Amino acid sequence: MIGQAVRRAEDKRFITGRGTYTDDIRLPGLLSAVFVRSPLPSARITRLDAGEALSVPGVRHVLTARELAGHLRAIPLIRRPPNADRLPSIPILADERVCYQGEPVALVVADGRAAAYDAAARVQVEYESLPAVASVEDAVRDGAPSVHPETPGNVAFQHHLHAGDPAAAFRAADVVIRQRFVNNRVVPSSLEPRACLAWYDPARDLLTCWLSTQRPHHTRWFIAEILGIPEHRVRVIAPDVGGAFGAKEPMYPDEVAVIFASLRLGHPIAWMEDRRENFVATTHGRDQVADLEVAATREGEILAVRGAIDANMGAYLYPNSAGMVLARTGPLLPGCYQIRHLDVQLRGVFTNTTPLAPYRGAGRPEAIYYIERLVDLVAAEVGLDPTEVRRRNFIPSDAFPYDTAAGLTYDSGDYSAALDRACALLDYETLRERQAALRKQGRYLGIGFSR
Structure with a gap:
């Protein structure tokens, strides 16, 4: 295998449209969810009225922060900085204030996605805009x-x-x-935005979540911690995932809201992030x-x-x-x-x-x-x-294992040899001569190095 090309075994089903992503999964009684998100980066919520949204045919529920109170633990931090105890927790749904454009304010659940979108547009939220900082x-x-x-x-x-x-x-x-x-x-913007389908089976006392995630086992731990239930009562399935790039690693508040809604309503509920949401919510x-x-x-x-x-x-x-x-x-x-x-x-x-x-x-x-x-x-x-x-500053190859001033230990390396090999492959001296000749013609050829 070493040094040999290995034919990918999974490509055929993808290029023939037979992949199975979270949004492809269908369960009996499946409901659809759509979020109402803040259009402002910083504001106080002065009014939230879901009455008109609840009158849309097919709408089952509109979830807000008030209904969540006392039922969920905070999303835990993996890497806790020294002063983590005084940091604000991440709201599952915004309550009283919003702090960024795209923050989830309410979750609409309906028989189909179209009805959920229609109802979300009818949730009336009034804001008092507050000063904001962006950089x-x-x-x-x-x-x-x-x-x-x-x-x-x-x-x-x-x-x-x-x-x-x-x-x-x-x-x-x-x-x-x-x-x-x-x-x-930068925005990760994977081909498949985030998606979540949650279903609680009371007969087995088991919560199953299909998520477009790159860390299903860690996600199971997150869900159990937030809900306050044992991990063995949670199953997380990561089907085919259409890109992640790191952005599908953490647990998100909107995913928690979908899971909670499924538990509350006793139905499987699916949410699929649209591209506009992806740019502000992921x-x-x-x-x-x-x-x-x-x-x-x-x-x-x-x-x-x-x-x-x-x-x-x-x-x-x-x-x-x-x-x-x-x-x-x-x-x-x-x-x-x-x-x-x-x-x-x-x-x-x-x-x-x-x-x-x-x-x-x-x-x-x-x-x-x-x-x-x-x-x-x-x-x-x-x-x-x-x-x-x-070359004059590289860690020499005979200095390994090497303890850096920043506290890491490097186990091995031969940086000079790697640079020499790269320069040989580039024919570096000839490339520099070409660069100088082109510069005399008013043309610029860039040559850059990084490890």
Whole structure:
């Protein structure tokens, strides 16, 4: 098998339309659910009236926050920052206030999806708009509106990453470069949006949930914790999943609402996120702003890194969101380089935006972006080729296992050999000559390196 192409066995049923996704599953008595979501990023709910919605033919129920009170536990955090006890829990349905556009306010259950959509449009919700903040830089400014009263200043958590003697390293440096970096927010947008079908069988005392999830066993634990029931009374089935990218890992409040509605009404209930919902209700990724300095010698040796990284958490801290910064971006900041001195402040910041969670690397690509750009900036400042600066700072192959200044232990690696091989495959010297020749013609050929 090693080194051989392996024919995929699952492709035929997908390309012939015979896959089975959550929305393909049909059960007797199945009802459909549609959410009413906030159109505003920050507002007080002054009125919620479901009377007209309940008069739509086929509508069975309209679930609101009042009906949930006292029946559900908070969605637990997997990675708990130091001050987690004072952080607001994630509302299953908004009660009194909404904190981001797309936050679920009510759940309409009907005999069919069309009736549920019609009724959702007739749920009357009145809002009193409140000041909002959308970016981390606006959120941490003096006098910024608080996303949550219990977190003035909008800092959800912070951690100081410190190692060695960075102050002395910066004093001894020949070169100090400061740069602001922006990792833009992204939307995972998998081909199949999120979906949930819940059914409670009283004869077996078993709750079965079909979910488009990438972690069914963990999801079962979440459901049991939130409902306060033993795990053996919960079964989670992940059928075919049309993409996830990290966004189908956490437990979402709207999924909990669907499960609760099924238990309350005694019917299987299915919800399928539409694409418009997906852009505001499913977690986003990235969205970090970093202000970093690097200290180096004229020979290109990197001595230290210091600064601050602010990560947007959105309106609520989702179960695995803090880990993106605390367990990934911060610890991986030194990368594959011998950097022994660090002084970096990590912060998770609340804003009135869709919550953020892991996406494709879960904080690692952000760290790699920062350190690799800093290496390039050093190379440009001291007049060395970017590959040479990397070679001079790589952890040597005979130093493994290697304890980094950020607290990780790398078990093995030969970074110089990997870079040499890449340069040979590229015919790097010829590529640089071509770049120089094209530049004389006013044409620009970019050459970049990252690990």
